[in-house]
Amino acid sequence: xxxxxxxxGADEHVFAEIDEEMxxxxxxxxxxxxxxxxxxxxxxxxxxxxxxxxxxxxxxxDVIHPDKMLATLREIEAQVGDAEIEMPTRIVEMPVLxxxxxxxxxxxxxxxxxxxxxxxxxxYAARINGYKSIDDFVAAHSGAPWFVSMVGFVAGLxxxxxxxxxxxxxxxxxxxxxxxxxxxxxxxxxxxxxxxxSVRGAGGYQMLGITPAPIYDPAQKLPYFKDFLAIFKPGDMxxxxxxxxxxxxxxxxxxxxxxxxxxxxxxxxxxxxxxxxPAGYSRHLVEALHGH
Amino acid sequence: MAxxxxxxxxxxxxxxxxxxxxxxxxxxxxxxxxxxxxxxxxLLVGNDEGAAVLEASLLAPELVFRAPAIIAITGAEATPKxxxxxxxxxxxxxxxxxxxxxxDFMKAGARCYVAAAGGIDVPVVLGSRSxxxxxxxxxxxxxxxxxxxxxxVGKPRSGARAGRKLAAELTPSYPKSLELRVxxxxxxxxxxxxxxxxxxxxxxxxxxxxxxxxxxxxKGRPLSFRERKQPFGAGxxxxxxxxxxxxxxxxxxxxxxxxxxxxxDAVSGGGYAMIGTVISADMDRVAQxxxxxxxxFVAVDMATALKARAEYKARDAEMRSQLSA
Numbered sequence: 001x002x003x004x005x006x007x008x009g010a011d012e013h014v015f016a017e018i019d020e021e022m023x024x025x026x027x028x029x030x031x032x033x034x035x036x037x038x039x040x041x042x043x044x045x046x047x048x049x050x051x052x053x054x055x056x057x058x059x060x061x062d063v064i065h066p067d068k069m070l071a072t073l074r075e076i077e078a079q080v081g082d083a084e085i086e087m088p089t090r091i092v093e094m095p096v097l098x099x100x101x102x103x104x105x106x107x108x109x110x111x112x113x114x115x116x117x118x119x120x121x122x123x124y125a126a127r128i129n130g131y132k133s134i135d136d137f138v139a140a141h142s143g144a145p146w147f148v149s150m151v152g153f154v155a156g157l158x159x160x161x162x163x164x165x166x167x168x169x170x171x172x173x174x175x176x177x178x179x180x181x182x183x184x185x186x187x188x189x190x191x192x193x194x195x196x197x198s199v200r201g202a203g204g205y206q207m208l209g210i211t212p213a214p215i216y217d218p219a220q221k222l223p224y225f226k227d228f229l230a231i232f233k234p235g236d237m238x239x240x241x242x243x244x245x246x247x248x249x250x251x252x253x254x255x256x257x258x259x260x261x262x263x264x265x266x267x268x269x270x271x272x273x274x275x276x277x278p279a280g281y282s283r284h285l286v287e288a289l290h291g292h
Numbered sequence: 293m294a295x296x297x298x299x300x301x302x303x304x305x306x307x308x309x310x311x312x313x314x315x316x317x318x319x320x321x322x323x324x325x326x327x328x329x330x331x332x333x334x335l336l337v338g339n340d341e342g343a344a345v346l347e348a349s350l351l352a353p354e355l356v357f358r359a360p361a362i363i364a365i366t367g368a369e370a371t372p373k374x375x376x377x378x379x380x381x382x383x384x385x386x387x388x389x390x391x392x393x394x395x396d397f398m399k400a401g402a403r404c405y406v407a408a409a410g411g412i413d414v415p416v417v418l419g420s421r422s423x424x425x426x427x428x429x430x431x432x433x434x435x436x437x438x439x440x441x442x443x444x445v446g447k448p449r450s451g452a453r454a455g456r457k458l459a460a461e462l463t464p465s466y467p468k469s470l471e472l473r474v475x476x477x478x479x480x481x482x483x484x485x486x487x488x489x490x491x492x493x494x495x496x497x498x499x500x501x502x503x504x505x506x507x508x509x510x511k512g513r514p515l516s517f518r519e520r521k522q523p524f525g526a527g528x529x530x531x532x533x534x535x536x537x538x539x540x541x542x543x544x545x546x547x548x549x550x551x552x553x554x555x556x557d558a559v560s561g562g563g564y565a566m567i568g569t570v571i572s573a574d575m576d577r578v579a580q581x582x583x584x585x586x587x588x589f590v591a592v593d594m595a596t597a598l599k600a601r602a603e604y605k606a607r608d609a610e611m612r613s614q615l616s617a
Contacts, residue, residue: 007477007478008475008477008569008594009475009477009478009539009540009541009542009566009569010474010475010539010541010568010569010570010571010572010597011475011571011572011573011594011597011598011601012539012540012541012572013539013540013542013569015477015478015536015537015539015566017536019523020523020526020533020534021523021524021525021526021534022523022524022525022526022534023524046312046313047312047313047315047316048316049315049316049537049560049561050316051535051536051537051561052525052534052535052536053525053534053536054534054536054537055537056315056536056537056538056539056561058312058315058539058540061598061601062601062605066594066598150535150537150561151316151317151318152315152316152317152318152537152559152560152561153318153559153560153561153562154318154426154427154559154560155317155318155319155424155426155427155429156317156318156319156427157318159535166524173527173528174527190527191525191526191527191534191535191563192524192525193525193535198318199426199427199428201426216427218417218427218428218429218434228317229418229429230317230318230319232317233316233317234316
């Protein structure tokens with residue numbers, strides 16, 4: 001990574017590209033800068049949006065001149081530097097029914113838009129990532145936790161990046177042409193990112209499974225929507241738990257009854273500790289979930 | 293007071309000044325796409341300038357007022373009619389109980405605004421009454437209005453009166469062909485030299501897929517992106533980048549084919565390279581473009597963008613002082 005590349009989005013935005021390629025380092029640097037900017041509560045700054053390897057700031061140029069805005073961001077860049085980054089955050093476990101019937105049915109309807117019309121999305125993803133079976137693929141996908149590296153596209157939709165070395169990153173192409181339909185709460189994967197579809201709609205990610213846990217609800221019905229109608233913020237950590245159909249149905253009934261809940265546990269992420277022992281550190285993060 | 297929807301029109305929603313502050317969780321600004329027309333409509337009927345109104349797109353609705361009210365209609369050139377009789381645009385007037393509002397087709401412009409004294413009184417969600425359709429949030433039940441909906445209207449201010457008028461020189465026109473000013477940047481450097489030129493040389497036509505999320509343009513030459521080994525995490529197409537936040541007004545060109553200007557219901561991020569951003573002063577003009585209208589993109593620098601913004605604000609100030617007199 002060299003210096004950040006800044007560019008104005010006309011008179012109301014600054015876009016900052018930390019790096020052209022995705023990495024935990026780029027993501028963390030963007031998060032650190034955005035957190036510092038948030039802390040300063042600068043008048044005129046209206047939106048601070050960290051994303052995968054970049055961030056976006058929207059501002060009112062009548063309150064803060066674009067040159068001043070840019071100078072402030074450069075100053076924060078220098079302040080954050082390449083300091084050892086430790087980020088206090090939280091981790092949550094999400095149940096996932098991998099290889100579920102609903103996304104399979106949807107996938108079947110759009111087969112002519114897929115690279116490999118003779119496989120299902122998850123068979124294809126497992127095979128091109130060198131896994132012998134869907135089970136092995138699921139074990140890797142649900143083994144190490146993921147960072148929410150961006151929230152958006154539509155309300156509450158998290159992009160996630162797995163906390164493993166680059167050689168272990170799961171990568172799949174998007175559909176050749178996007179589907180016009182994706183079930184709500186589909187677990188999708190495109191490029192090196194996964195996404196949880198917060199609402200039903202168009203999409204181009206490979207569909208790997210589905211979670212019973214709502215992640216966006218304007219009616220805020222479940223206990224974990226008490227404070228806000230979307231649960232994920234950039235920087236959150238998520239561990240996926242493979243479940244069977246019986247448990248999925250039970251969870252769904254609990255969602256219907258309004259009793260389903262998710263628990264977030266506090267945890268601190270250290271990039272240095274991760275690099276020292278990726279697999280061990282990943283286990284350490286997951287332990288935070290179980291109260292150790 | 294309440295307004296009953298007889299026919300909903302093509303896409304009629306409750307909108308106000310917008311819902312800033314939640315873009316980082318994918319909830320866009322929303323609010324009236326033509327903010328000037330919103331402010332005029334509200335000030336004409338004595339509301340706060342950012343109060344909630346109805347925004348109608350391309351095909352306006354039919355509405356019945358359940359009680360007497362002061363209303364005003366701004367935006368696109370579509371003659372409003374009360375019980376079949378023409379009424380003025382950009383001027384407040386009184387309606388009686390059971391009066392029916394209809395519109396002629398939109399001769400120019402794509403969005404008209406109906407303000408009622410007291411404002412549309414739907415619940416405030418995250419600081420705004422605006423509808424965000426993709427997220428089923430805000431507005432009337434989080435969606436476009438439908439036949440049979442009854443929209444509550446708040447209590448009018450004491451200053452609400454008929455006959456308040458916007459001067460002709462402060463009334464915008466909506467040409468069928470216009471220039472949109474763009475600050476290049478973001479991923480503009482990913483375009484080939486030829487594409488960086490042809491984008492500004494060609495005349496672009498508004499596609500039928502032009503809505504509150506984004507305005508799509510076509511009929512210009514395809515734009516090619518520089519070939520490269522794609523960075524880790526970016527998609528395989530040269531128009532792809534590692535998914536990033538999209539500025540309002542930013543222009544993306546999926547596959548190099550049809551430029552899309554994101555507007556106030558923007559998808560907040562994604563993996564298509566943005567090649568520049570329409571300046572804030574021109575966003576109301578984008579909102580009033582009809583399908584098949586023509587646009588040329590003109591590259592401007594930051595100083596020009598800020599000057600245009602100052603002119604926009606000056607016109608706003610003049611309009612305010614006139615309508616509050």
